[in-house]
Amino acid sequence: MKTLKFAGRYVLRHWWQYLLGILALYLVDQVNVYVPEYTGNIIDGLTEQTLTLEGALNIVWMILGMGAIIAVGRFCWRFFIFGAARSIEKEIRQDMYGHLSTLSMRYFNQHKTGDLMAHFTNDLMAVRQLLGMTVITAFDATVMMILVLTQMITTVDPRLTGVSIIPLLVIAVGDVFYGRMMHKRFREKQAAFSTLTDQVQETISGIRVIKAFVQERKELYAFAKTTEATKEKNLNVVRLQALMMPLMDIIIGCSSLLTLLYGGYLAIHGEITVGQFVAFNSYIGMLVWPMMAVGECITSISQGTASLGRIFGIFKEQPDIVDSAVTDHSITALSGEVRMNRLTFAYPGQPDVPVLRDISVTIRPGETLAVIGRTGAGKTTIPSLLTRLYDTPEPGMITIGGRDVREIPLSVLREGIACVPQDNFLFSDTLQNNIAFGSADKSLESVIHAAELACIHDNIAAFPEQYQTVVGERGVTLSGGQKQRSSIARALMKDAPILILDDALSAVDTDTERNILDNLRTIRGNDRITIIIAHRISTIQDADHIMVLDDGDMVEYGTHDELIANAGLYKSLFDKQQLEKQLREEHPDQDAEGGAAHV
Numbered sequence: 001m002k003t004l005k006f007a008g009r010y011v012l013r014h015w016w017q018y019l020l021g022i023l024a025l026y027l028v029d030q031v032n033v034y035v036p037e038y039t040g041n042i043i044d045g046l047t048e049q050t051l052t053l054e055g056a057l058n059i060v061w062m063i064l065g066m067g068a069i070i071a072v073g074r075f076c077w078r079f080f081i082f083g084a085a086r087s088i089e090k091e092i093r094q095d096m097y098g099h100l101s102t103l104s105m106r107y108f109n110q111h112k113t114g115d116l117m118a119h120f121t122n123d124l125m126a127v128r129q130l131l132g133m134t135v136i137t138a139f140d141a142t143v144m145m146i147l148v149l150t151q152m153i154t155t156v157d158p159r160l161t162g163v164s165i166i167p168l169l170v171i172a173v174g175d176v177f178y179g180r181m182m183h184k185r186f187r188e189k190q191a192a193f194s195t196l197t198d199q200v201q202e203t204i205s206g207i208r209v210i211k212a213f214v215q216e217r218k219e220l221y222a223f224a225k226t227t228e229a230t231k232e233k234n235l236n237v238v239r240l241q242a243l244m245m246p247l248m249d250i251i252i253g254c255s256s257l258l259t260l261l262y263g264g265y266l267a268i269h270g271e272i273t274v275g276q277f278v279a280f281n282s283y284i285g286m287l288v289w290p291m292m293a294v295g296e297c298i299t300s301i302s303q304g305t306a307s308l309g310r311i312f313g314i315f316k317e318q319p320d321i322v323d324s325a326v327t328d329h330s331i332t333a334l335s336g337e338v339r340m341n342r343l344t345f346a347y348p349g350q351p352d353v354p355v356l357r358d359i360s361v362t363i364r365p366g367e368t369l370a371v372i373g374r375t376g377a378g379k380t381t382i383p384s385l386l387t388r389l390y391d392t393p394e395p396g397m398i399t400i401g402g403r404d405v406r407e408i409p410l411s412v413l414r415e416g417i418a419c420v421p422q423d424n425f426l427f428s429d430t431l432q433n434n435i436a437f438g439s440a441d442k443s444l445e446s447v448i449h450a451a452e453l454a455c456i457h458d459n460i461a462a463f464p465e466q467y468q469t470v471v472g473e474r475g476v477t478l479s480g481g482q483k484q485r486s487s488i489a490r491a492l493m494k495d496a497p498i499l500i501l502d503d504a505l506s507a508v509d510t511d512t513e514r515n516i517l518d519n520l521r522t523i524r525g526n527d528r529i530t531i532i533i534a535h536r537i538s539t540i541q542d543a544d545h546i547m548v549l550d551d552g553d554m555v556e557y558g559t560h561d562e563l564i565a566n567a568g569l570y571k572s573l574f575d576k577q578q579l580e581k582q583l584r585e586e587h588p589d590q591d592a593e594g595g596a597a598h599v
């Protein structure tokens with residue numbers, strides 16, 4: 001019901017188009033119904049030899065005129081109704097896209113990309129079909145049926161009408177069963193399509209891994225299975241449709257036979273004229289389509305409403321993280337210290353597995369906090385909570401300038417935090433646009449400045465098209481380190497009060513790393529906060545505070561010297577990495593790119 005209300009809102013916006021379309025449709029039907037009557041008149045006139053040449057010409061003109069009205073009418077209904085359906089499709093697609101982008105991480109973690117893409121393609125197509133062709137078919141079929149039956153009864157004979165439509169009633173009853181079977185098969189077809197889209201999408205995104213692990217054949221085999229399954233589901237639909245057609249022909253044949261027998265009988269006995277007999281045959285022909293249309297309508301209504309339901313499912317989904325009653329809209333910029341206050345957090349869906357436990361730190365403006373720890377220790381979770389991709393279980397666990405992050409308007413919070421995520425992502429666009437993404441100032445000078453700070457300018461300047469170089473999907477034409485540094489440049493463009501680098505220097509050699517860190521120190525000044533997450537001690541040793549995370553616990557906290565003196569986990573990491581460095585220096589040809597052991 002809510003689904004229909006949802007669709008109704010869009011339809012109502014285009015009510016005048018539907019109205020005009022339906023009027024045109026009605027006009028065409030009305031005129032169509034008179035054509036057999038006029039043809040019948042000519043035949044009667046000819047057999048009874050009462051028709052003058054002038055009279056015949058008049059009728060011919062009438063028929064031509066009707067033809068013209070039908071042509072214009074057909075254009076109009078197509079134009080108005082298909083136009084409305086296309087517009088609604090566009091509006092729903094636009095709204096769906098807008099809504100989807102507001103949804104929280106939880107939603108995207110739970111839904112497959114291919115499935116979501118199928119909503120935008122297949123499901124919308126079914127809805128367009130429902131709001132376009134089906135509206136026309138349903139209306140047209142009903143009007144045609146009523147008009148033709150009335151014509152049959154009034155201009156020919158009620159008894160003949162009764163007899164001839166008996167077989168056609170069988171079609172109407174059969175349609176119900178047909179519709180049910182079709183609905184089920186269509187649903188399966190739709191699901192198969194989703195799986196197919198998903199597989200293509202995953203293969204393309206994961207092509208590097210597939211190639212590296214020489215899994216092309218296996219993937220091809222898996223894909224062949226999916227396409228085979230999709231073909232089967234499509235064939236199921238086709239088979240049912242194919243079965244329907246000959247059955248229909250048989251039934252229509254029966255109807256024509258009855259008309260011929262009983263109509264012939266009536267004509268021989270002079271109860272109807274030959275012209276009426278001929279006209280009646282045309283009417284029977286005209287009834288076939290509305291009868292078949294009922295089946296079509298049932299199919300596309302069930303398919304369209306199913307798709308509408310799937311689409312409405314997206315709209316029903318509400319973003320978990322939004323501005324709320326506690327939001328103080330007078331806050332327009334981030335400032336002050338960042339505090340984590342007994343921060344404990346578990347991901348939604350796994351409430352019993354806290355990934356951060358009882359973390360308390362304070363970072364004052366101008367300071368740098370470094371976070372180090374084994375993989376899976378909970379490092380990335382910290383920026384996710386700071387930018388509110390997820391919410392802390394209790395207020396006050398993370399505050400900025402003394403205010404809980406929930407009190408800060410979401411846009412202000414995210415504007416104020418420039419983050420280089422661990423899985424950096426470049427769009428299929430020019431490097432200039434990628435770096436300027438999210439900044440108001442998109443000028444080349446600013447982009448170059450940011451690129452220089454991120455030590456990527458020289459690389460970009462060496463490309464033939466420099467900043468206009470288009471990076472492929474996910475930036476595959478750039479090296480890992482180049483991608484990372486482009487992402488850093490993007491974050492630096494924002495010049496935000498809080499900067500977070502999540503493992504953003506891991507693919508950069510140690511000398512470049514040093515340069516970038518020196519640049520950061522200069523530009524961050526003494527009023528802004530920097531958080532650096534890393535695995536390499538060289539990245540973080542100059543930070544004001546170093547937090548050592550181990551399996552969600554902050555096991556050590558202090559400066560580099562304090563932690564070395566502490567002789568704990570940090571010290572053992574340091575020793576290990578020093579040893580590796582020495583080994584590399586002794587055998588420089590073995591591992592030229594400075595990839596220190598991951599902790």
Ligand code: M5T
Nearest residue numbers: 347350355373374375376377378379380381382422
């Ligand atoms: C910490 C778990 C993950 C790990 C722990 C993103 C995410 C993580 N986790 C979930 O259960 N659900 C999620 O959606 O949380 O994860 P992290 O903070 O990403 O770890 P890290 O950044 O320290 O690791 P790494 O590898 O980046 O150094 O147990 O399973």
Ligand code: MG
Nearest residue numbers: 379380422503
């Ligand atoms: Mg991480």
